[in-house]
Amino acid sequence: MNRPGEARIVPQYPELGTRPISVEPMVSADYFARERETIFRHMWINLIMRAEDIPNPGDFFVRDIEVLGVSIIVVRGDDGVIRGFHNVCTHRGNRITHATCGNSNGFQCDFHGWTFARQGDLVHVTDEEQFLDFDKSEASLPPVHIDQWHGFLFANLDDEPAQTLEQSMAQFNADLGGFPFDEMICAGRYRYEVDANWKVTMNAFQEGYHVAFVHKRSAPDAFTGGENPYCHIPLIKLQPGGNQSLAVPANPGHALSPTEALAFKFGATFTQGTGNESSFPGTHKGEVENWGFDLNILFPFSRINVGAGWYYVDAFWPVDQGHTVYELAYYFPAPGKASAMVSQEFSKIVLRDLSREDLSTNEDTQKALNSGALRHIFLSEQEVAIRHLYRKVDERIHGHHEERTA
Amino acid sequence: MNTGTLPQPFEYLAPWLEWALPTEAGRMQKRLDASMTQLTTFYNILLPRMEEIVAYLDQWELHEIPADSKPLLYLALMFMEAAVCVELFKDPDVPESLPAAKMKVFSEQTEQALLANSPRP
Numbered sequence: 001m002n003r004p005g006e007a008r009i010v011p012q013y014p015e016l017g018t019r020p021i022s023v024e025p026m027v028s029a030d031y032f033a034r035e036r037e038t039i040f041r042h043m044w045i046n047l048i049m050r051a052e053d054i055p056n057p058g059d060f061f062v063r064d065i066e067v068l069g070v071s072i073i074v075v076r077g078d079d080g081v082i083r084g085f086h087n088v089c090t091h092r093g094n095r096i097t098h099a100t101c102g103n104s105n106g107f108q109c110d111f112h113g114w115t116f117a118r119q120g121d122l123v124h125v126t127d128e129e130q131f132l133d134f135d136k137s138e139a140s141l142p143p144v145h146i147d148q149w150h151g152f153l154f155a156n157l158d159d160e161p162a163q164t165l166e167q168s169m170a171q172f173n174a175d176l177g178g179f180p181f182d183e184m185i186c187a188g189r190y191r192y193e194v195d196a197n198w199k200v201t202m203n204a205f206q207e208g209y210h211v212a213f214v215h216k217r218s219a220p221d222a223f224t225g226g227e228n229p230y231c232h233i234p235l236i237k238l239q240p241g242g243n244q245s246l247a248v249p250a251n252p253g254h255a256l257s258p259t260e261a262l263a264f265k266f267g268a269t270f271t272q273g274t275g276n277e278s279s280f281p282g283t284h285k286g287e288v289e290n291w292g293f294d295l296n297i298l299f300p301f302s303r304i305n306v307g308a309g310w311y312y313v314d315a316f317w318p319v320d321q322g323h324t325v326y327e328l329a330y331y332f333p334a335p336g337k338a339s340a341m342v343s344q345e346f347s348k349i350v351l352r353d354l355s356r357e358d359l360s361t362n363e364d365t366q367k368a369l370n371s372g373a374l375r376h377i378f379l380s381e382q383e384v385a386i387r388h389l390y391r392k393v394d395e396r397i398h399g400h401h402e403e404r405t406a
Numbered sequence: 407m408n409t410g411t412l413p414q415p416f417e418y419l420a421p422w423l424e425w426a427l428p429t430e431a432g433r434m435q436k437r438l439d440a441s442m443t444q445l446t447t448f449y450n451i452l453l454p455r456m457e458e459i460v461a462y463l464d465q466w467e468l469h470e471i472p473a474d475s476k477p478l479l480y481l482a483l484m485f486m487e488a489a490v491c492v493e494l495f496k497d498p499d500v501p502e503s504l505p506a507a508k509m510k511v512f513s514e515q516t517e518q519a520l521l522a523n524s525p526r527p
Contacts, residue, residue, distance in 0.1 A: 338463035356503035
């Protein structure tokens, strides 16, 4: 049996243990139902959209959160405030808008023409005199809690969220808040449908152990090689509320392909690592040698990952216990000229395609776990973030978590 | 069928005009439908000329690039699709990956905003 003599990370988190973990949370529909009711319905959900996506009064987008069976409209009001509403007419429950985004003076129901203002109030009822004992002010669109963190829009479906968004961001307020998010724009957005549990999908992105194998084509030497052949993670911070940071190492010996060299000449690239020597506030660049980029996991299922001149936001949207939608949005400084756009296209394509490699094992893994062949799985020290995720989910569904109030 | 136009110094790329597609989703699909021979040929033609192409396009701000030069930009963007096939994947698709059919690209909104022929606010 291996001895933990060389362990660096596990001793920092003794409560996580070292033994194999059960597969039940990955395969059980009952477990998923408890996750939905105790976690997804109560925590802040990263909508993978930003305030600047709806800059003007009346700008809106619609987000369907399948796991909760809700559709929400997020709209900027005449007062500039961004609000959220259930996408439902208060008359008899019809869906108010079938648009995905746009600008509107308000929202009119197709069913009987009830009309709601951008601020959610019911402003017109057709044939109103036929409604008895009726007060329009009691039939505004049902509100949904919306808040922003450095421009990122989050929703919370709880009646009264136990934590503010800022409280839920915890250590990220200090560690990540300084990143220049508002200087970049969304250059690419992708959605992937995966027949696997959201945690199985997310686990494939929570360690560096897989990189030398899964990314042998897309990143043969960018994050592995030299003195770190297995992409050991130089910095892992596991927060009490479930958030996590992992600094992905760069291989200083990474050889740029002809095209990456071309792209790097005109901008930052996904796999450049420390090739760009600028400092980047909001990252762990200053804390680790050979820093590549940071993965920042926002419990329960989204991430804001920051690199040397770019960032990407992603989410492992749970659909049901065996289905996940992985959504990824990649941000760069707004390109002023073609050279910057062409350079960014390289990184967009590499990350887009590399993510398909990450997702490649999920469906086979899920099938195997569903078969009952395994009761538990083994995790190395390098996979401690996976262990931490299962621990934090388990604490929540059993009501053993501590709410952070400060 | 060839569509679009190319600036005079780059008319030699005319045989590739079918690949001058304005959206990432369209370019990705074109790449997936192409053969490695086509992708490698395209890559080999463009790689030594990319700096020249980019320098030509850089005489304008992105949103000011004239319509008759936009296909050249689309070809430069398509070059990146071909490049990962040639340099990384050795295949038009991504081997050992979640099937492309299970993925959708939603980059069009940004692309249209960047290339719209009007000053950005």
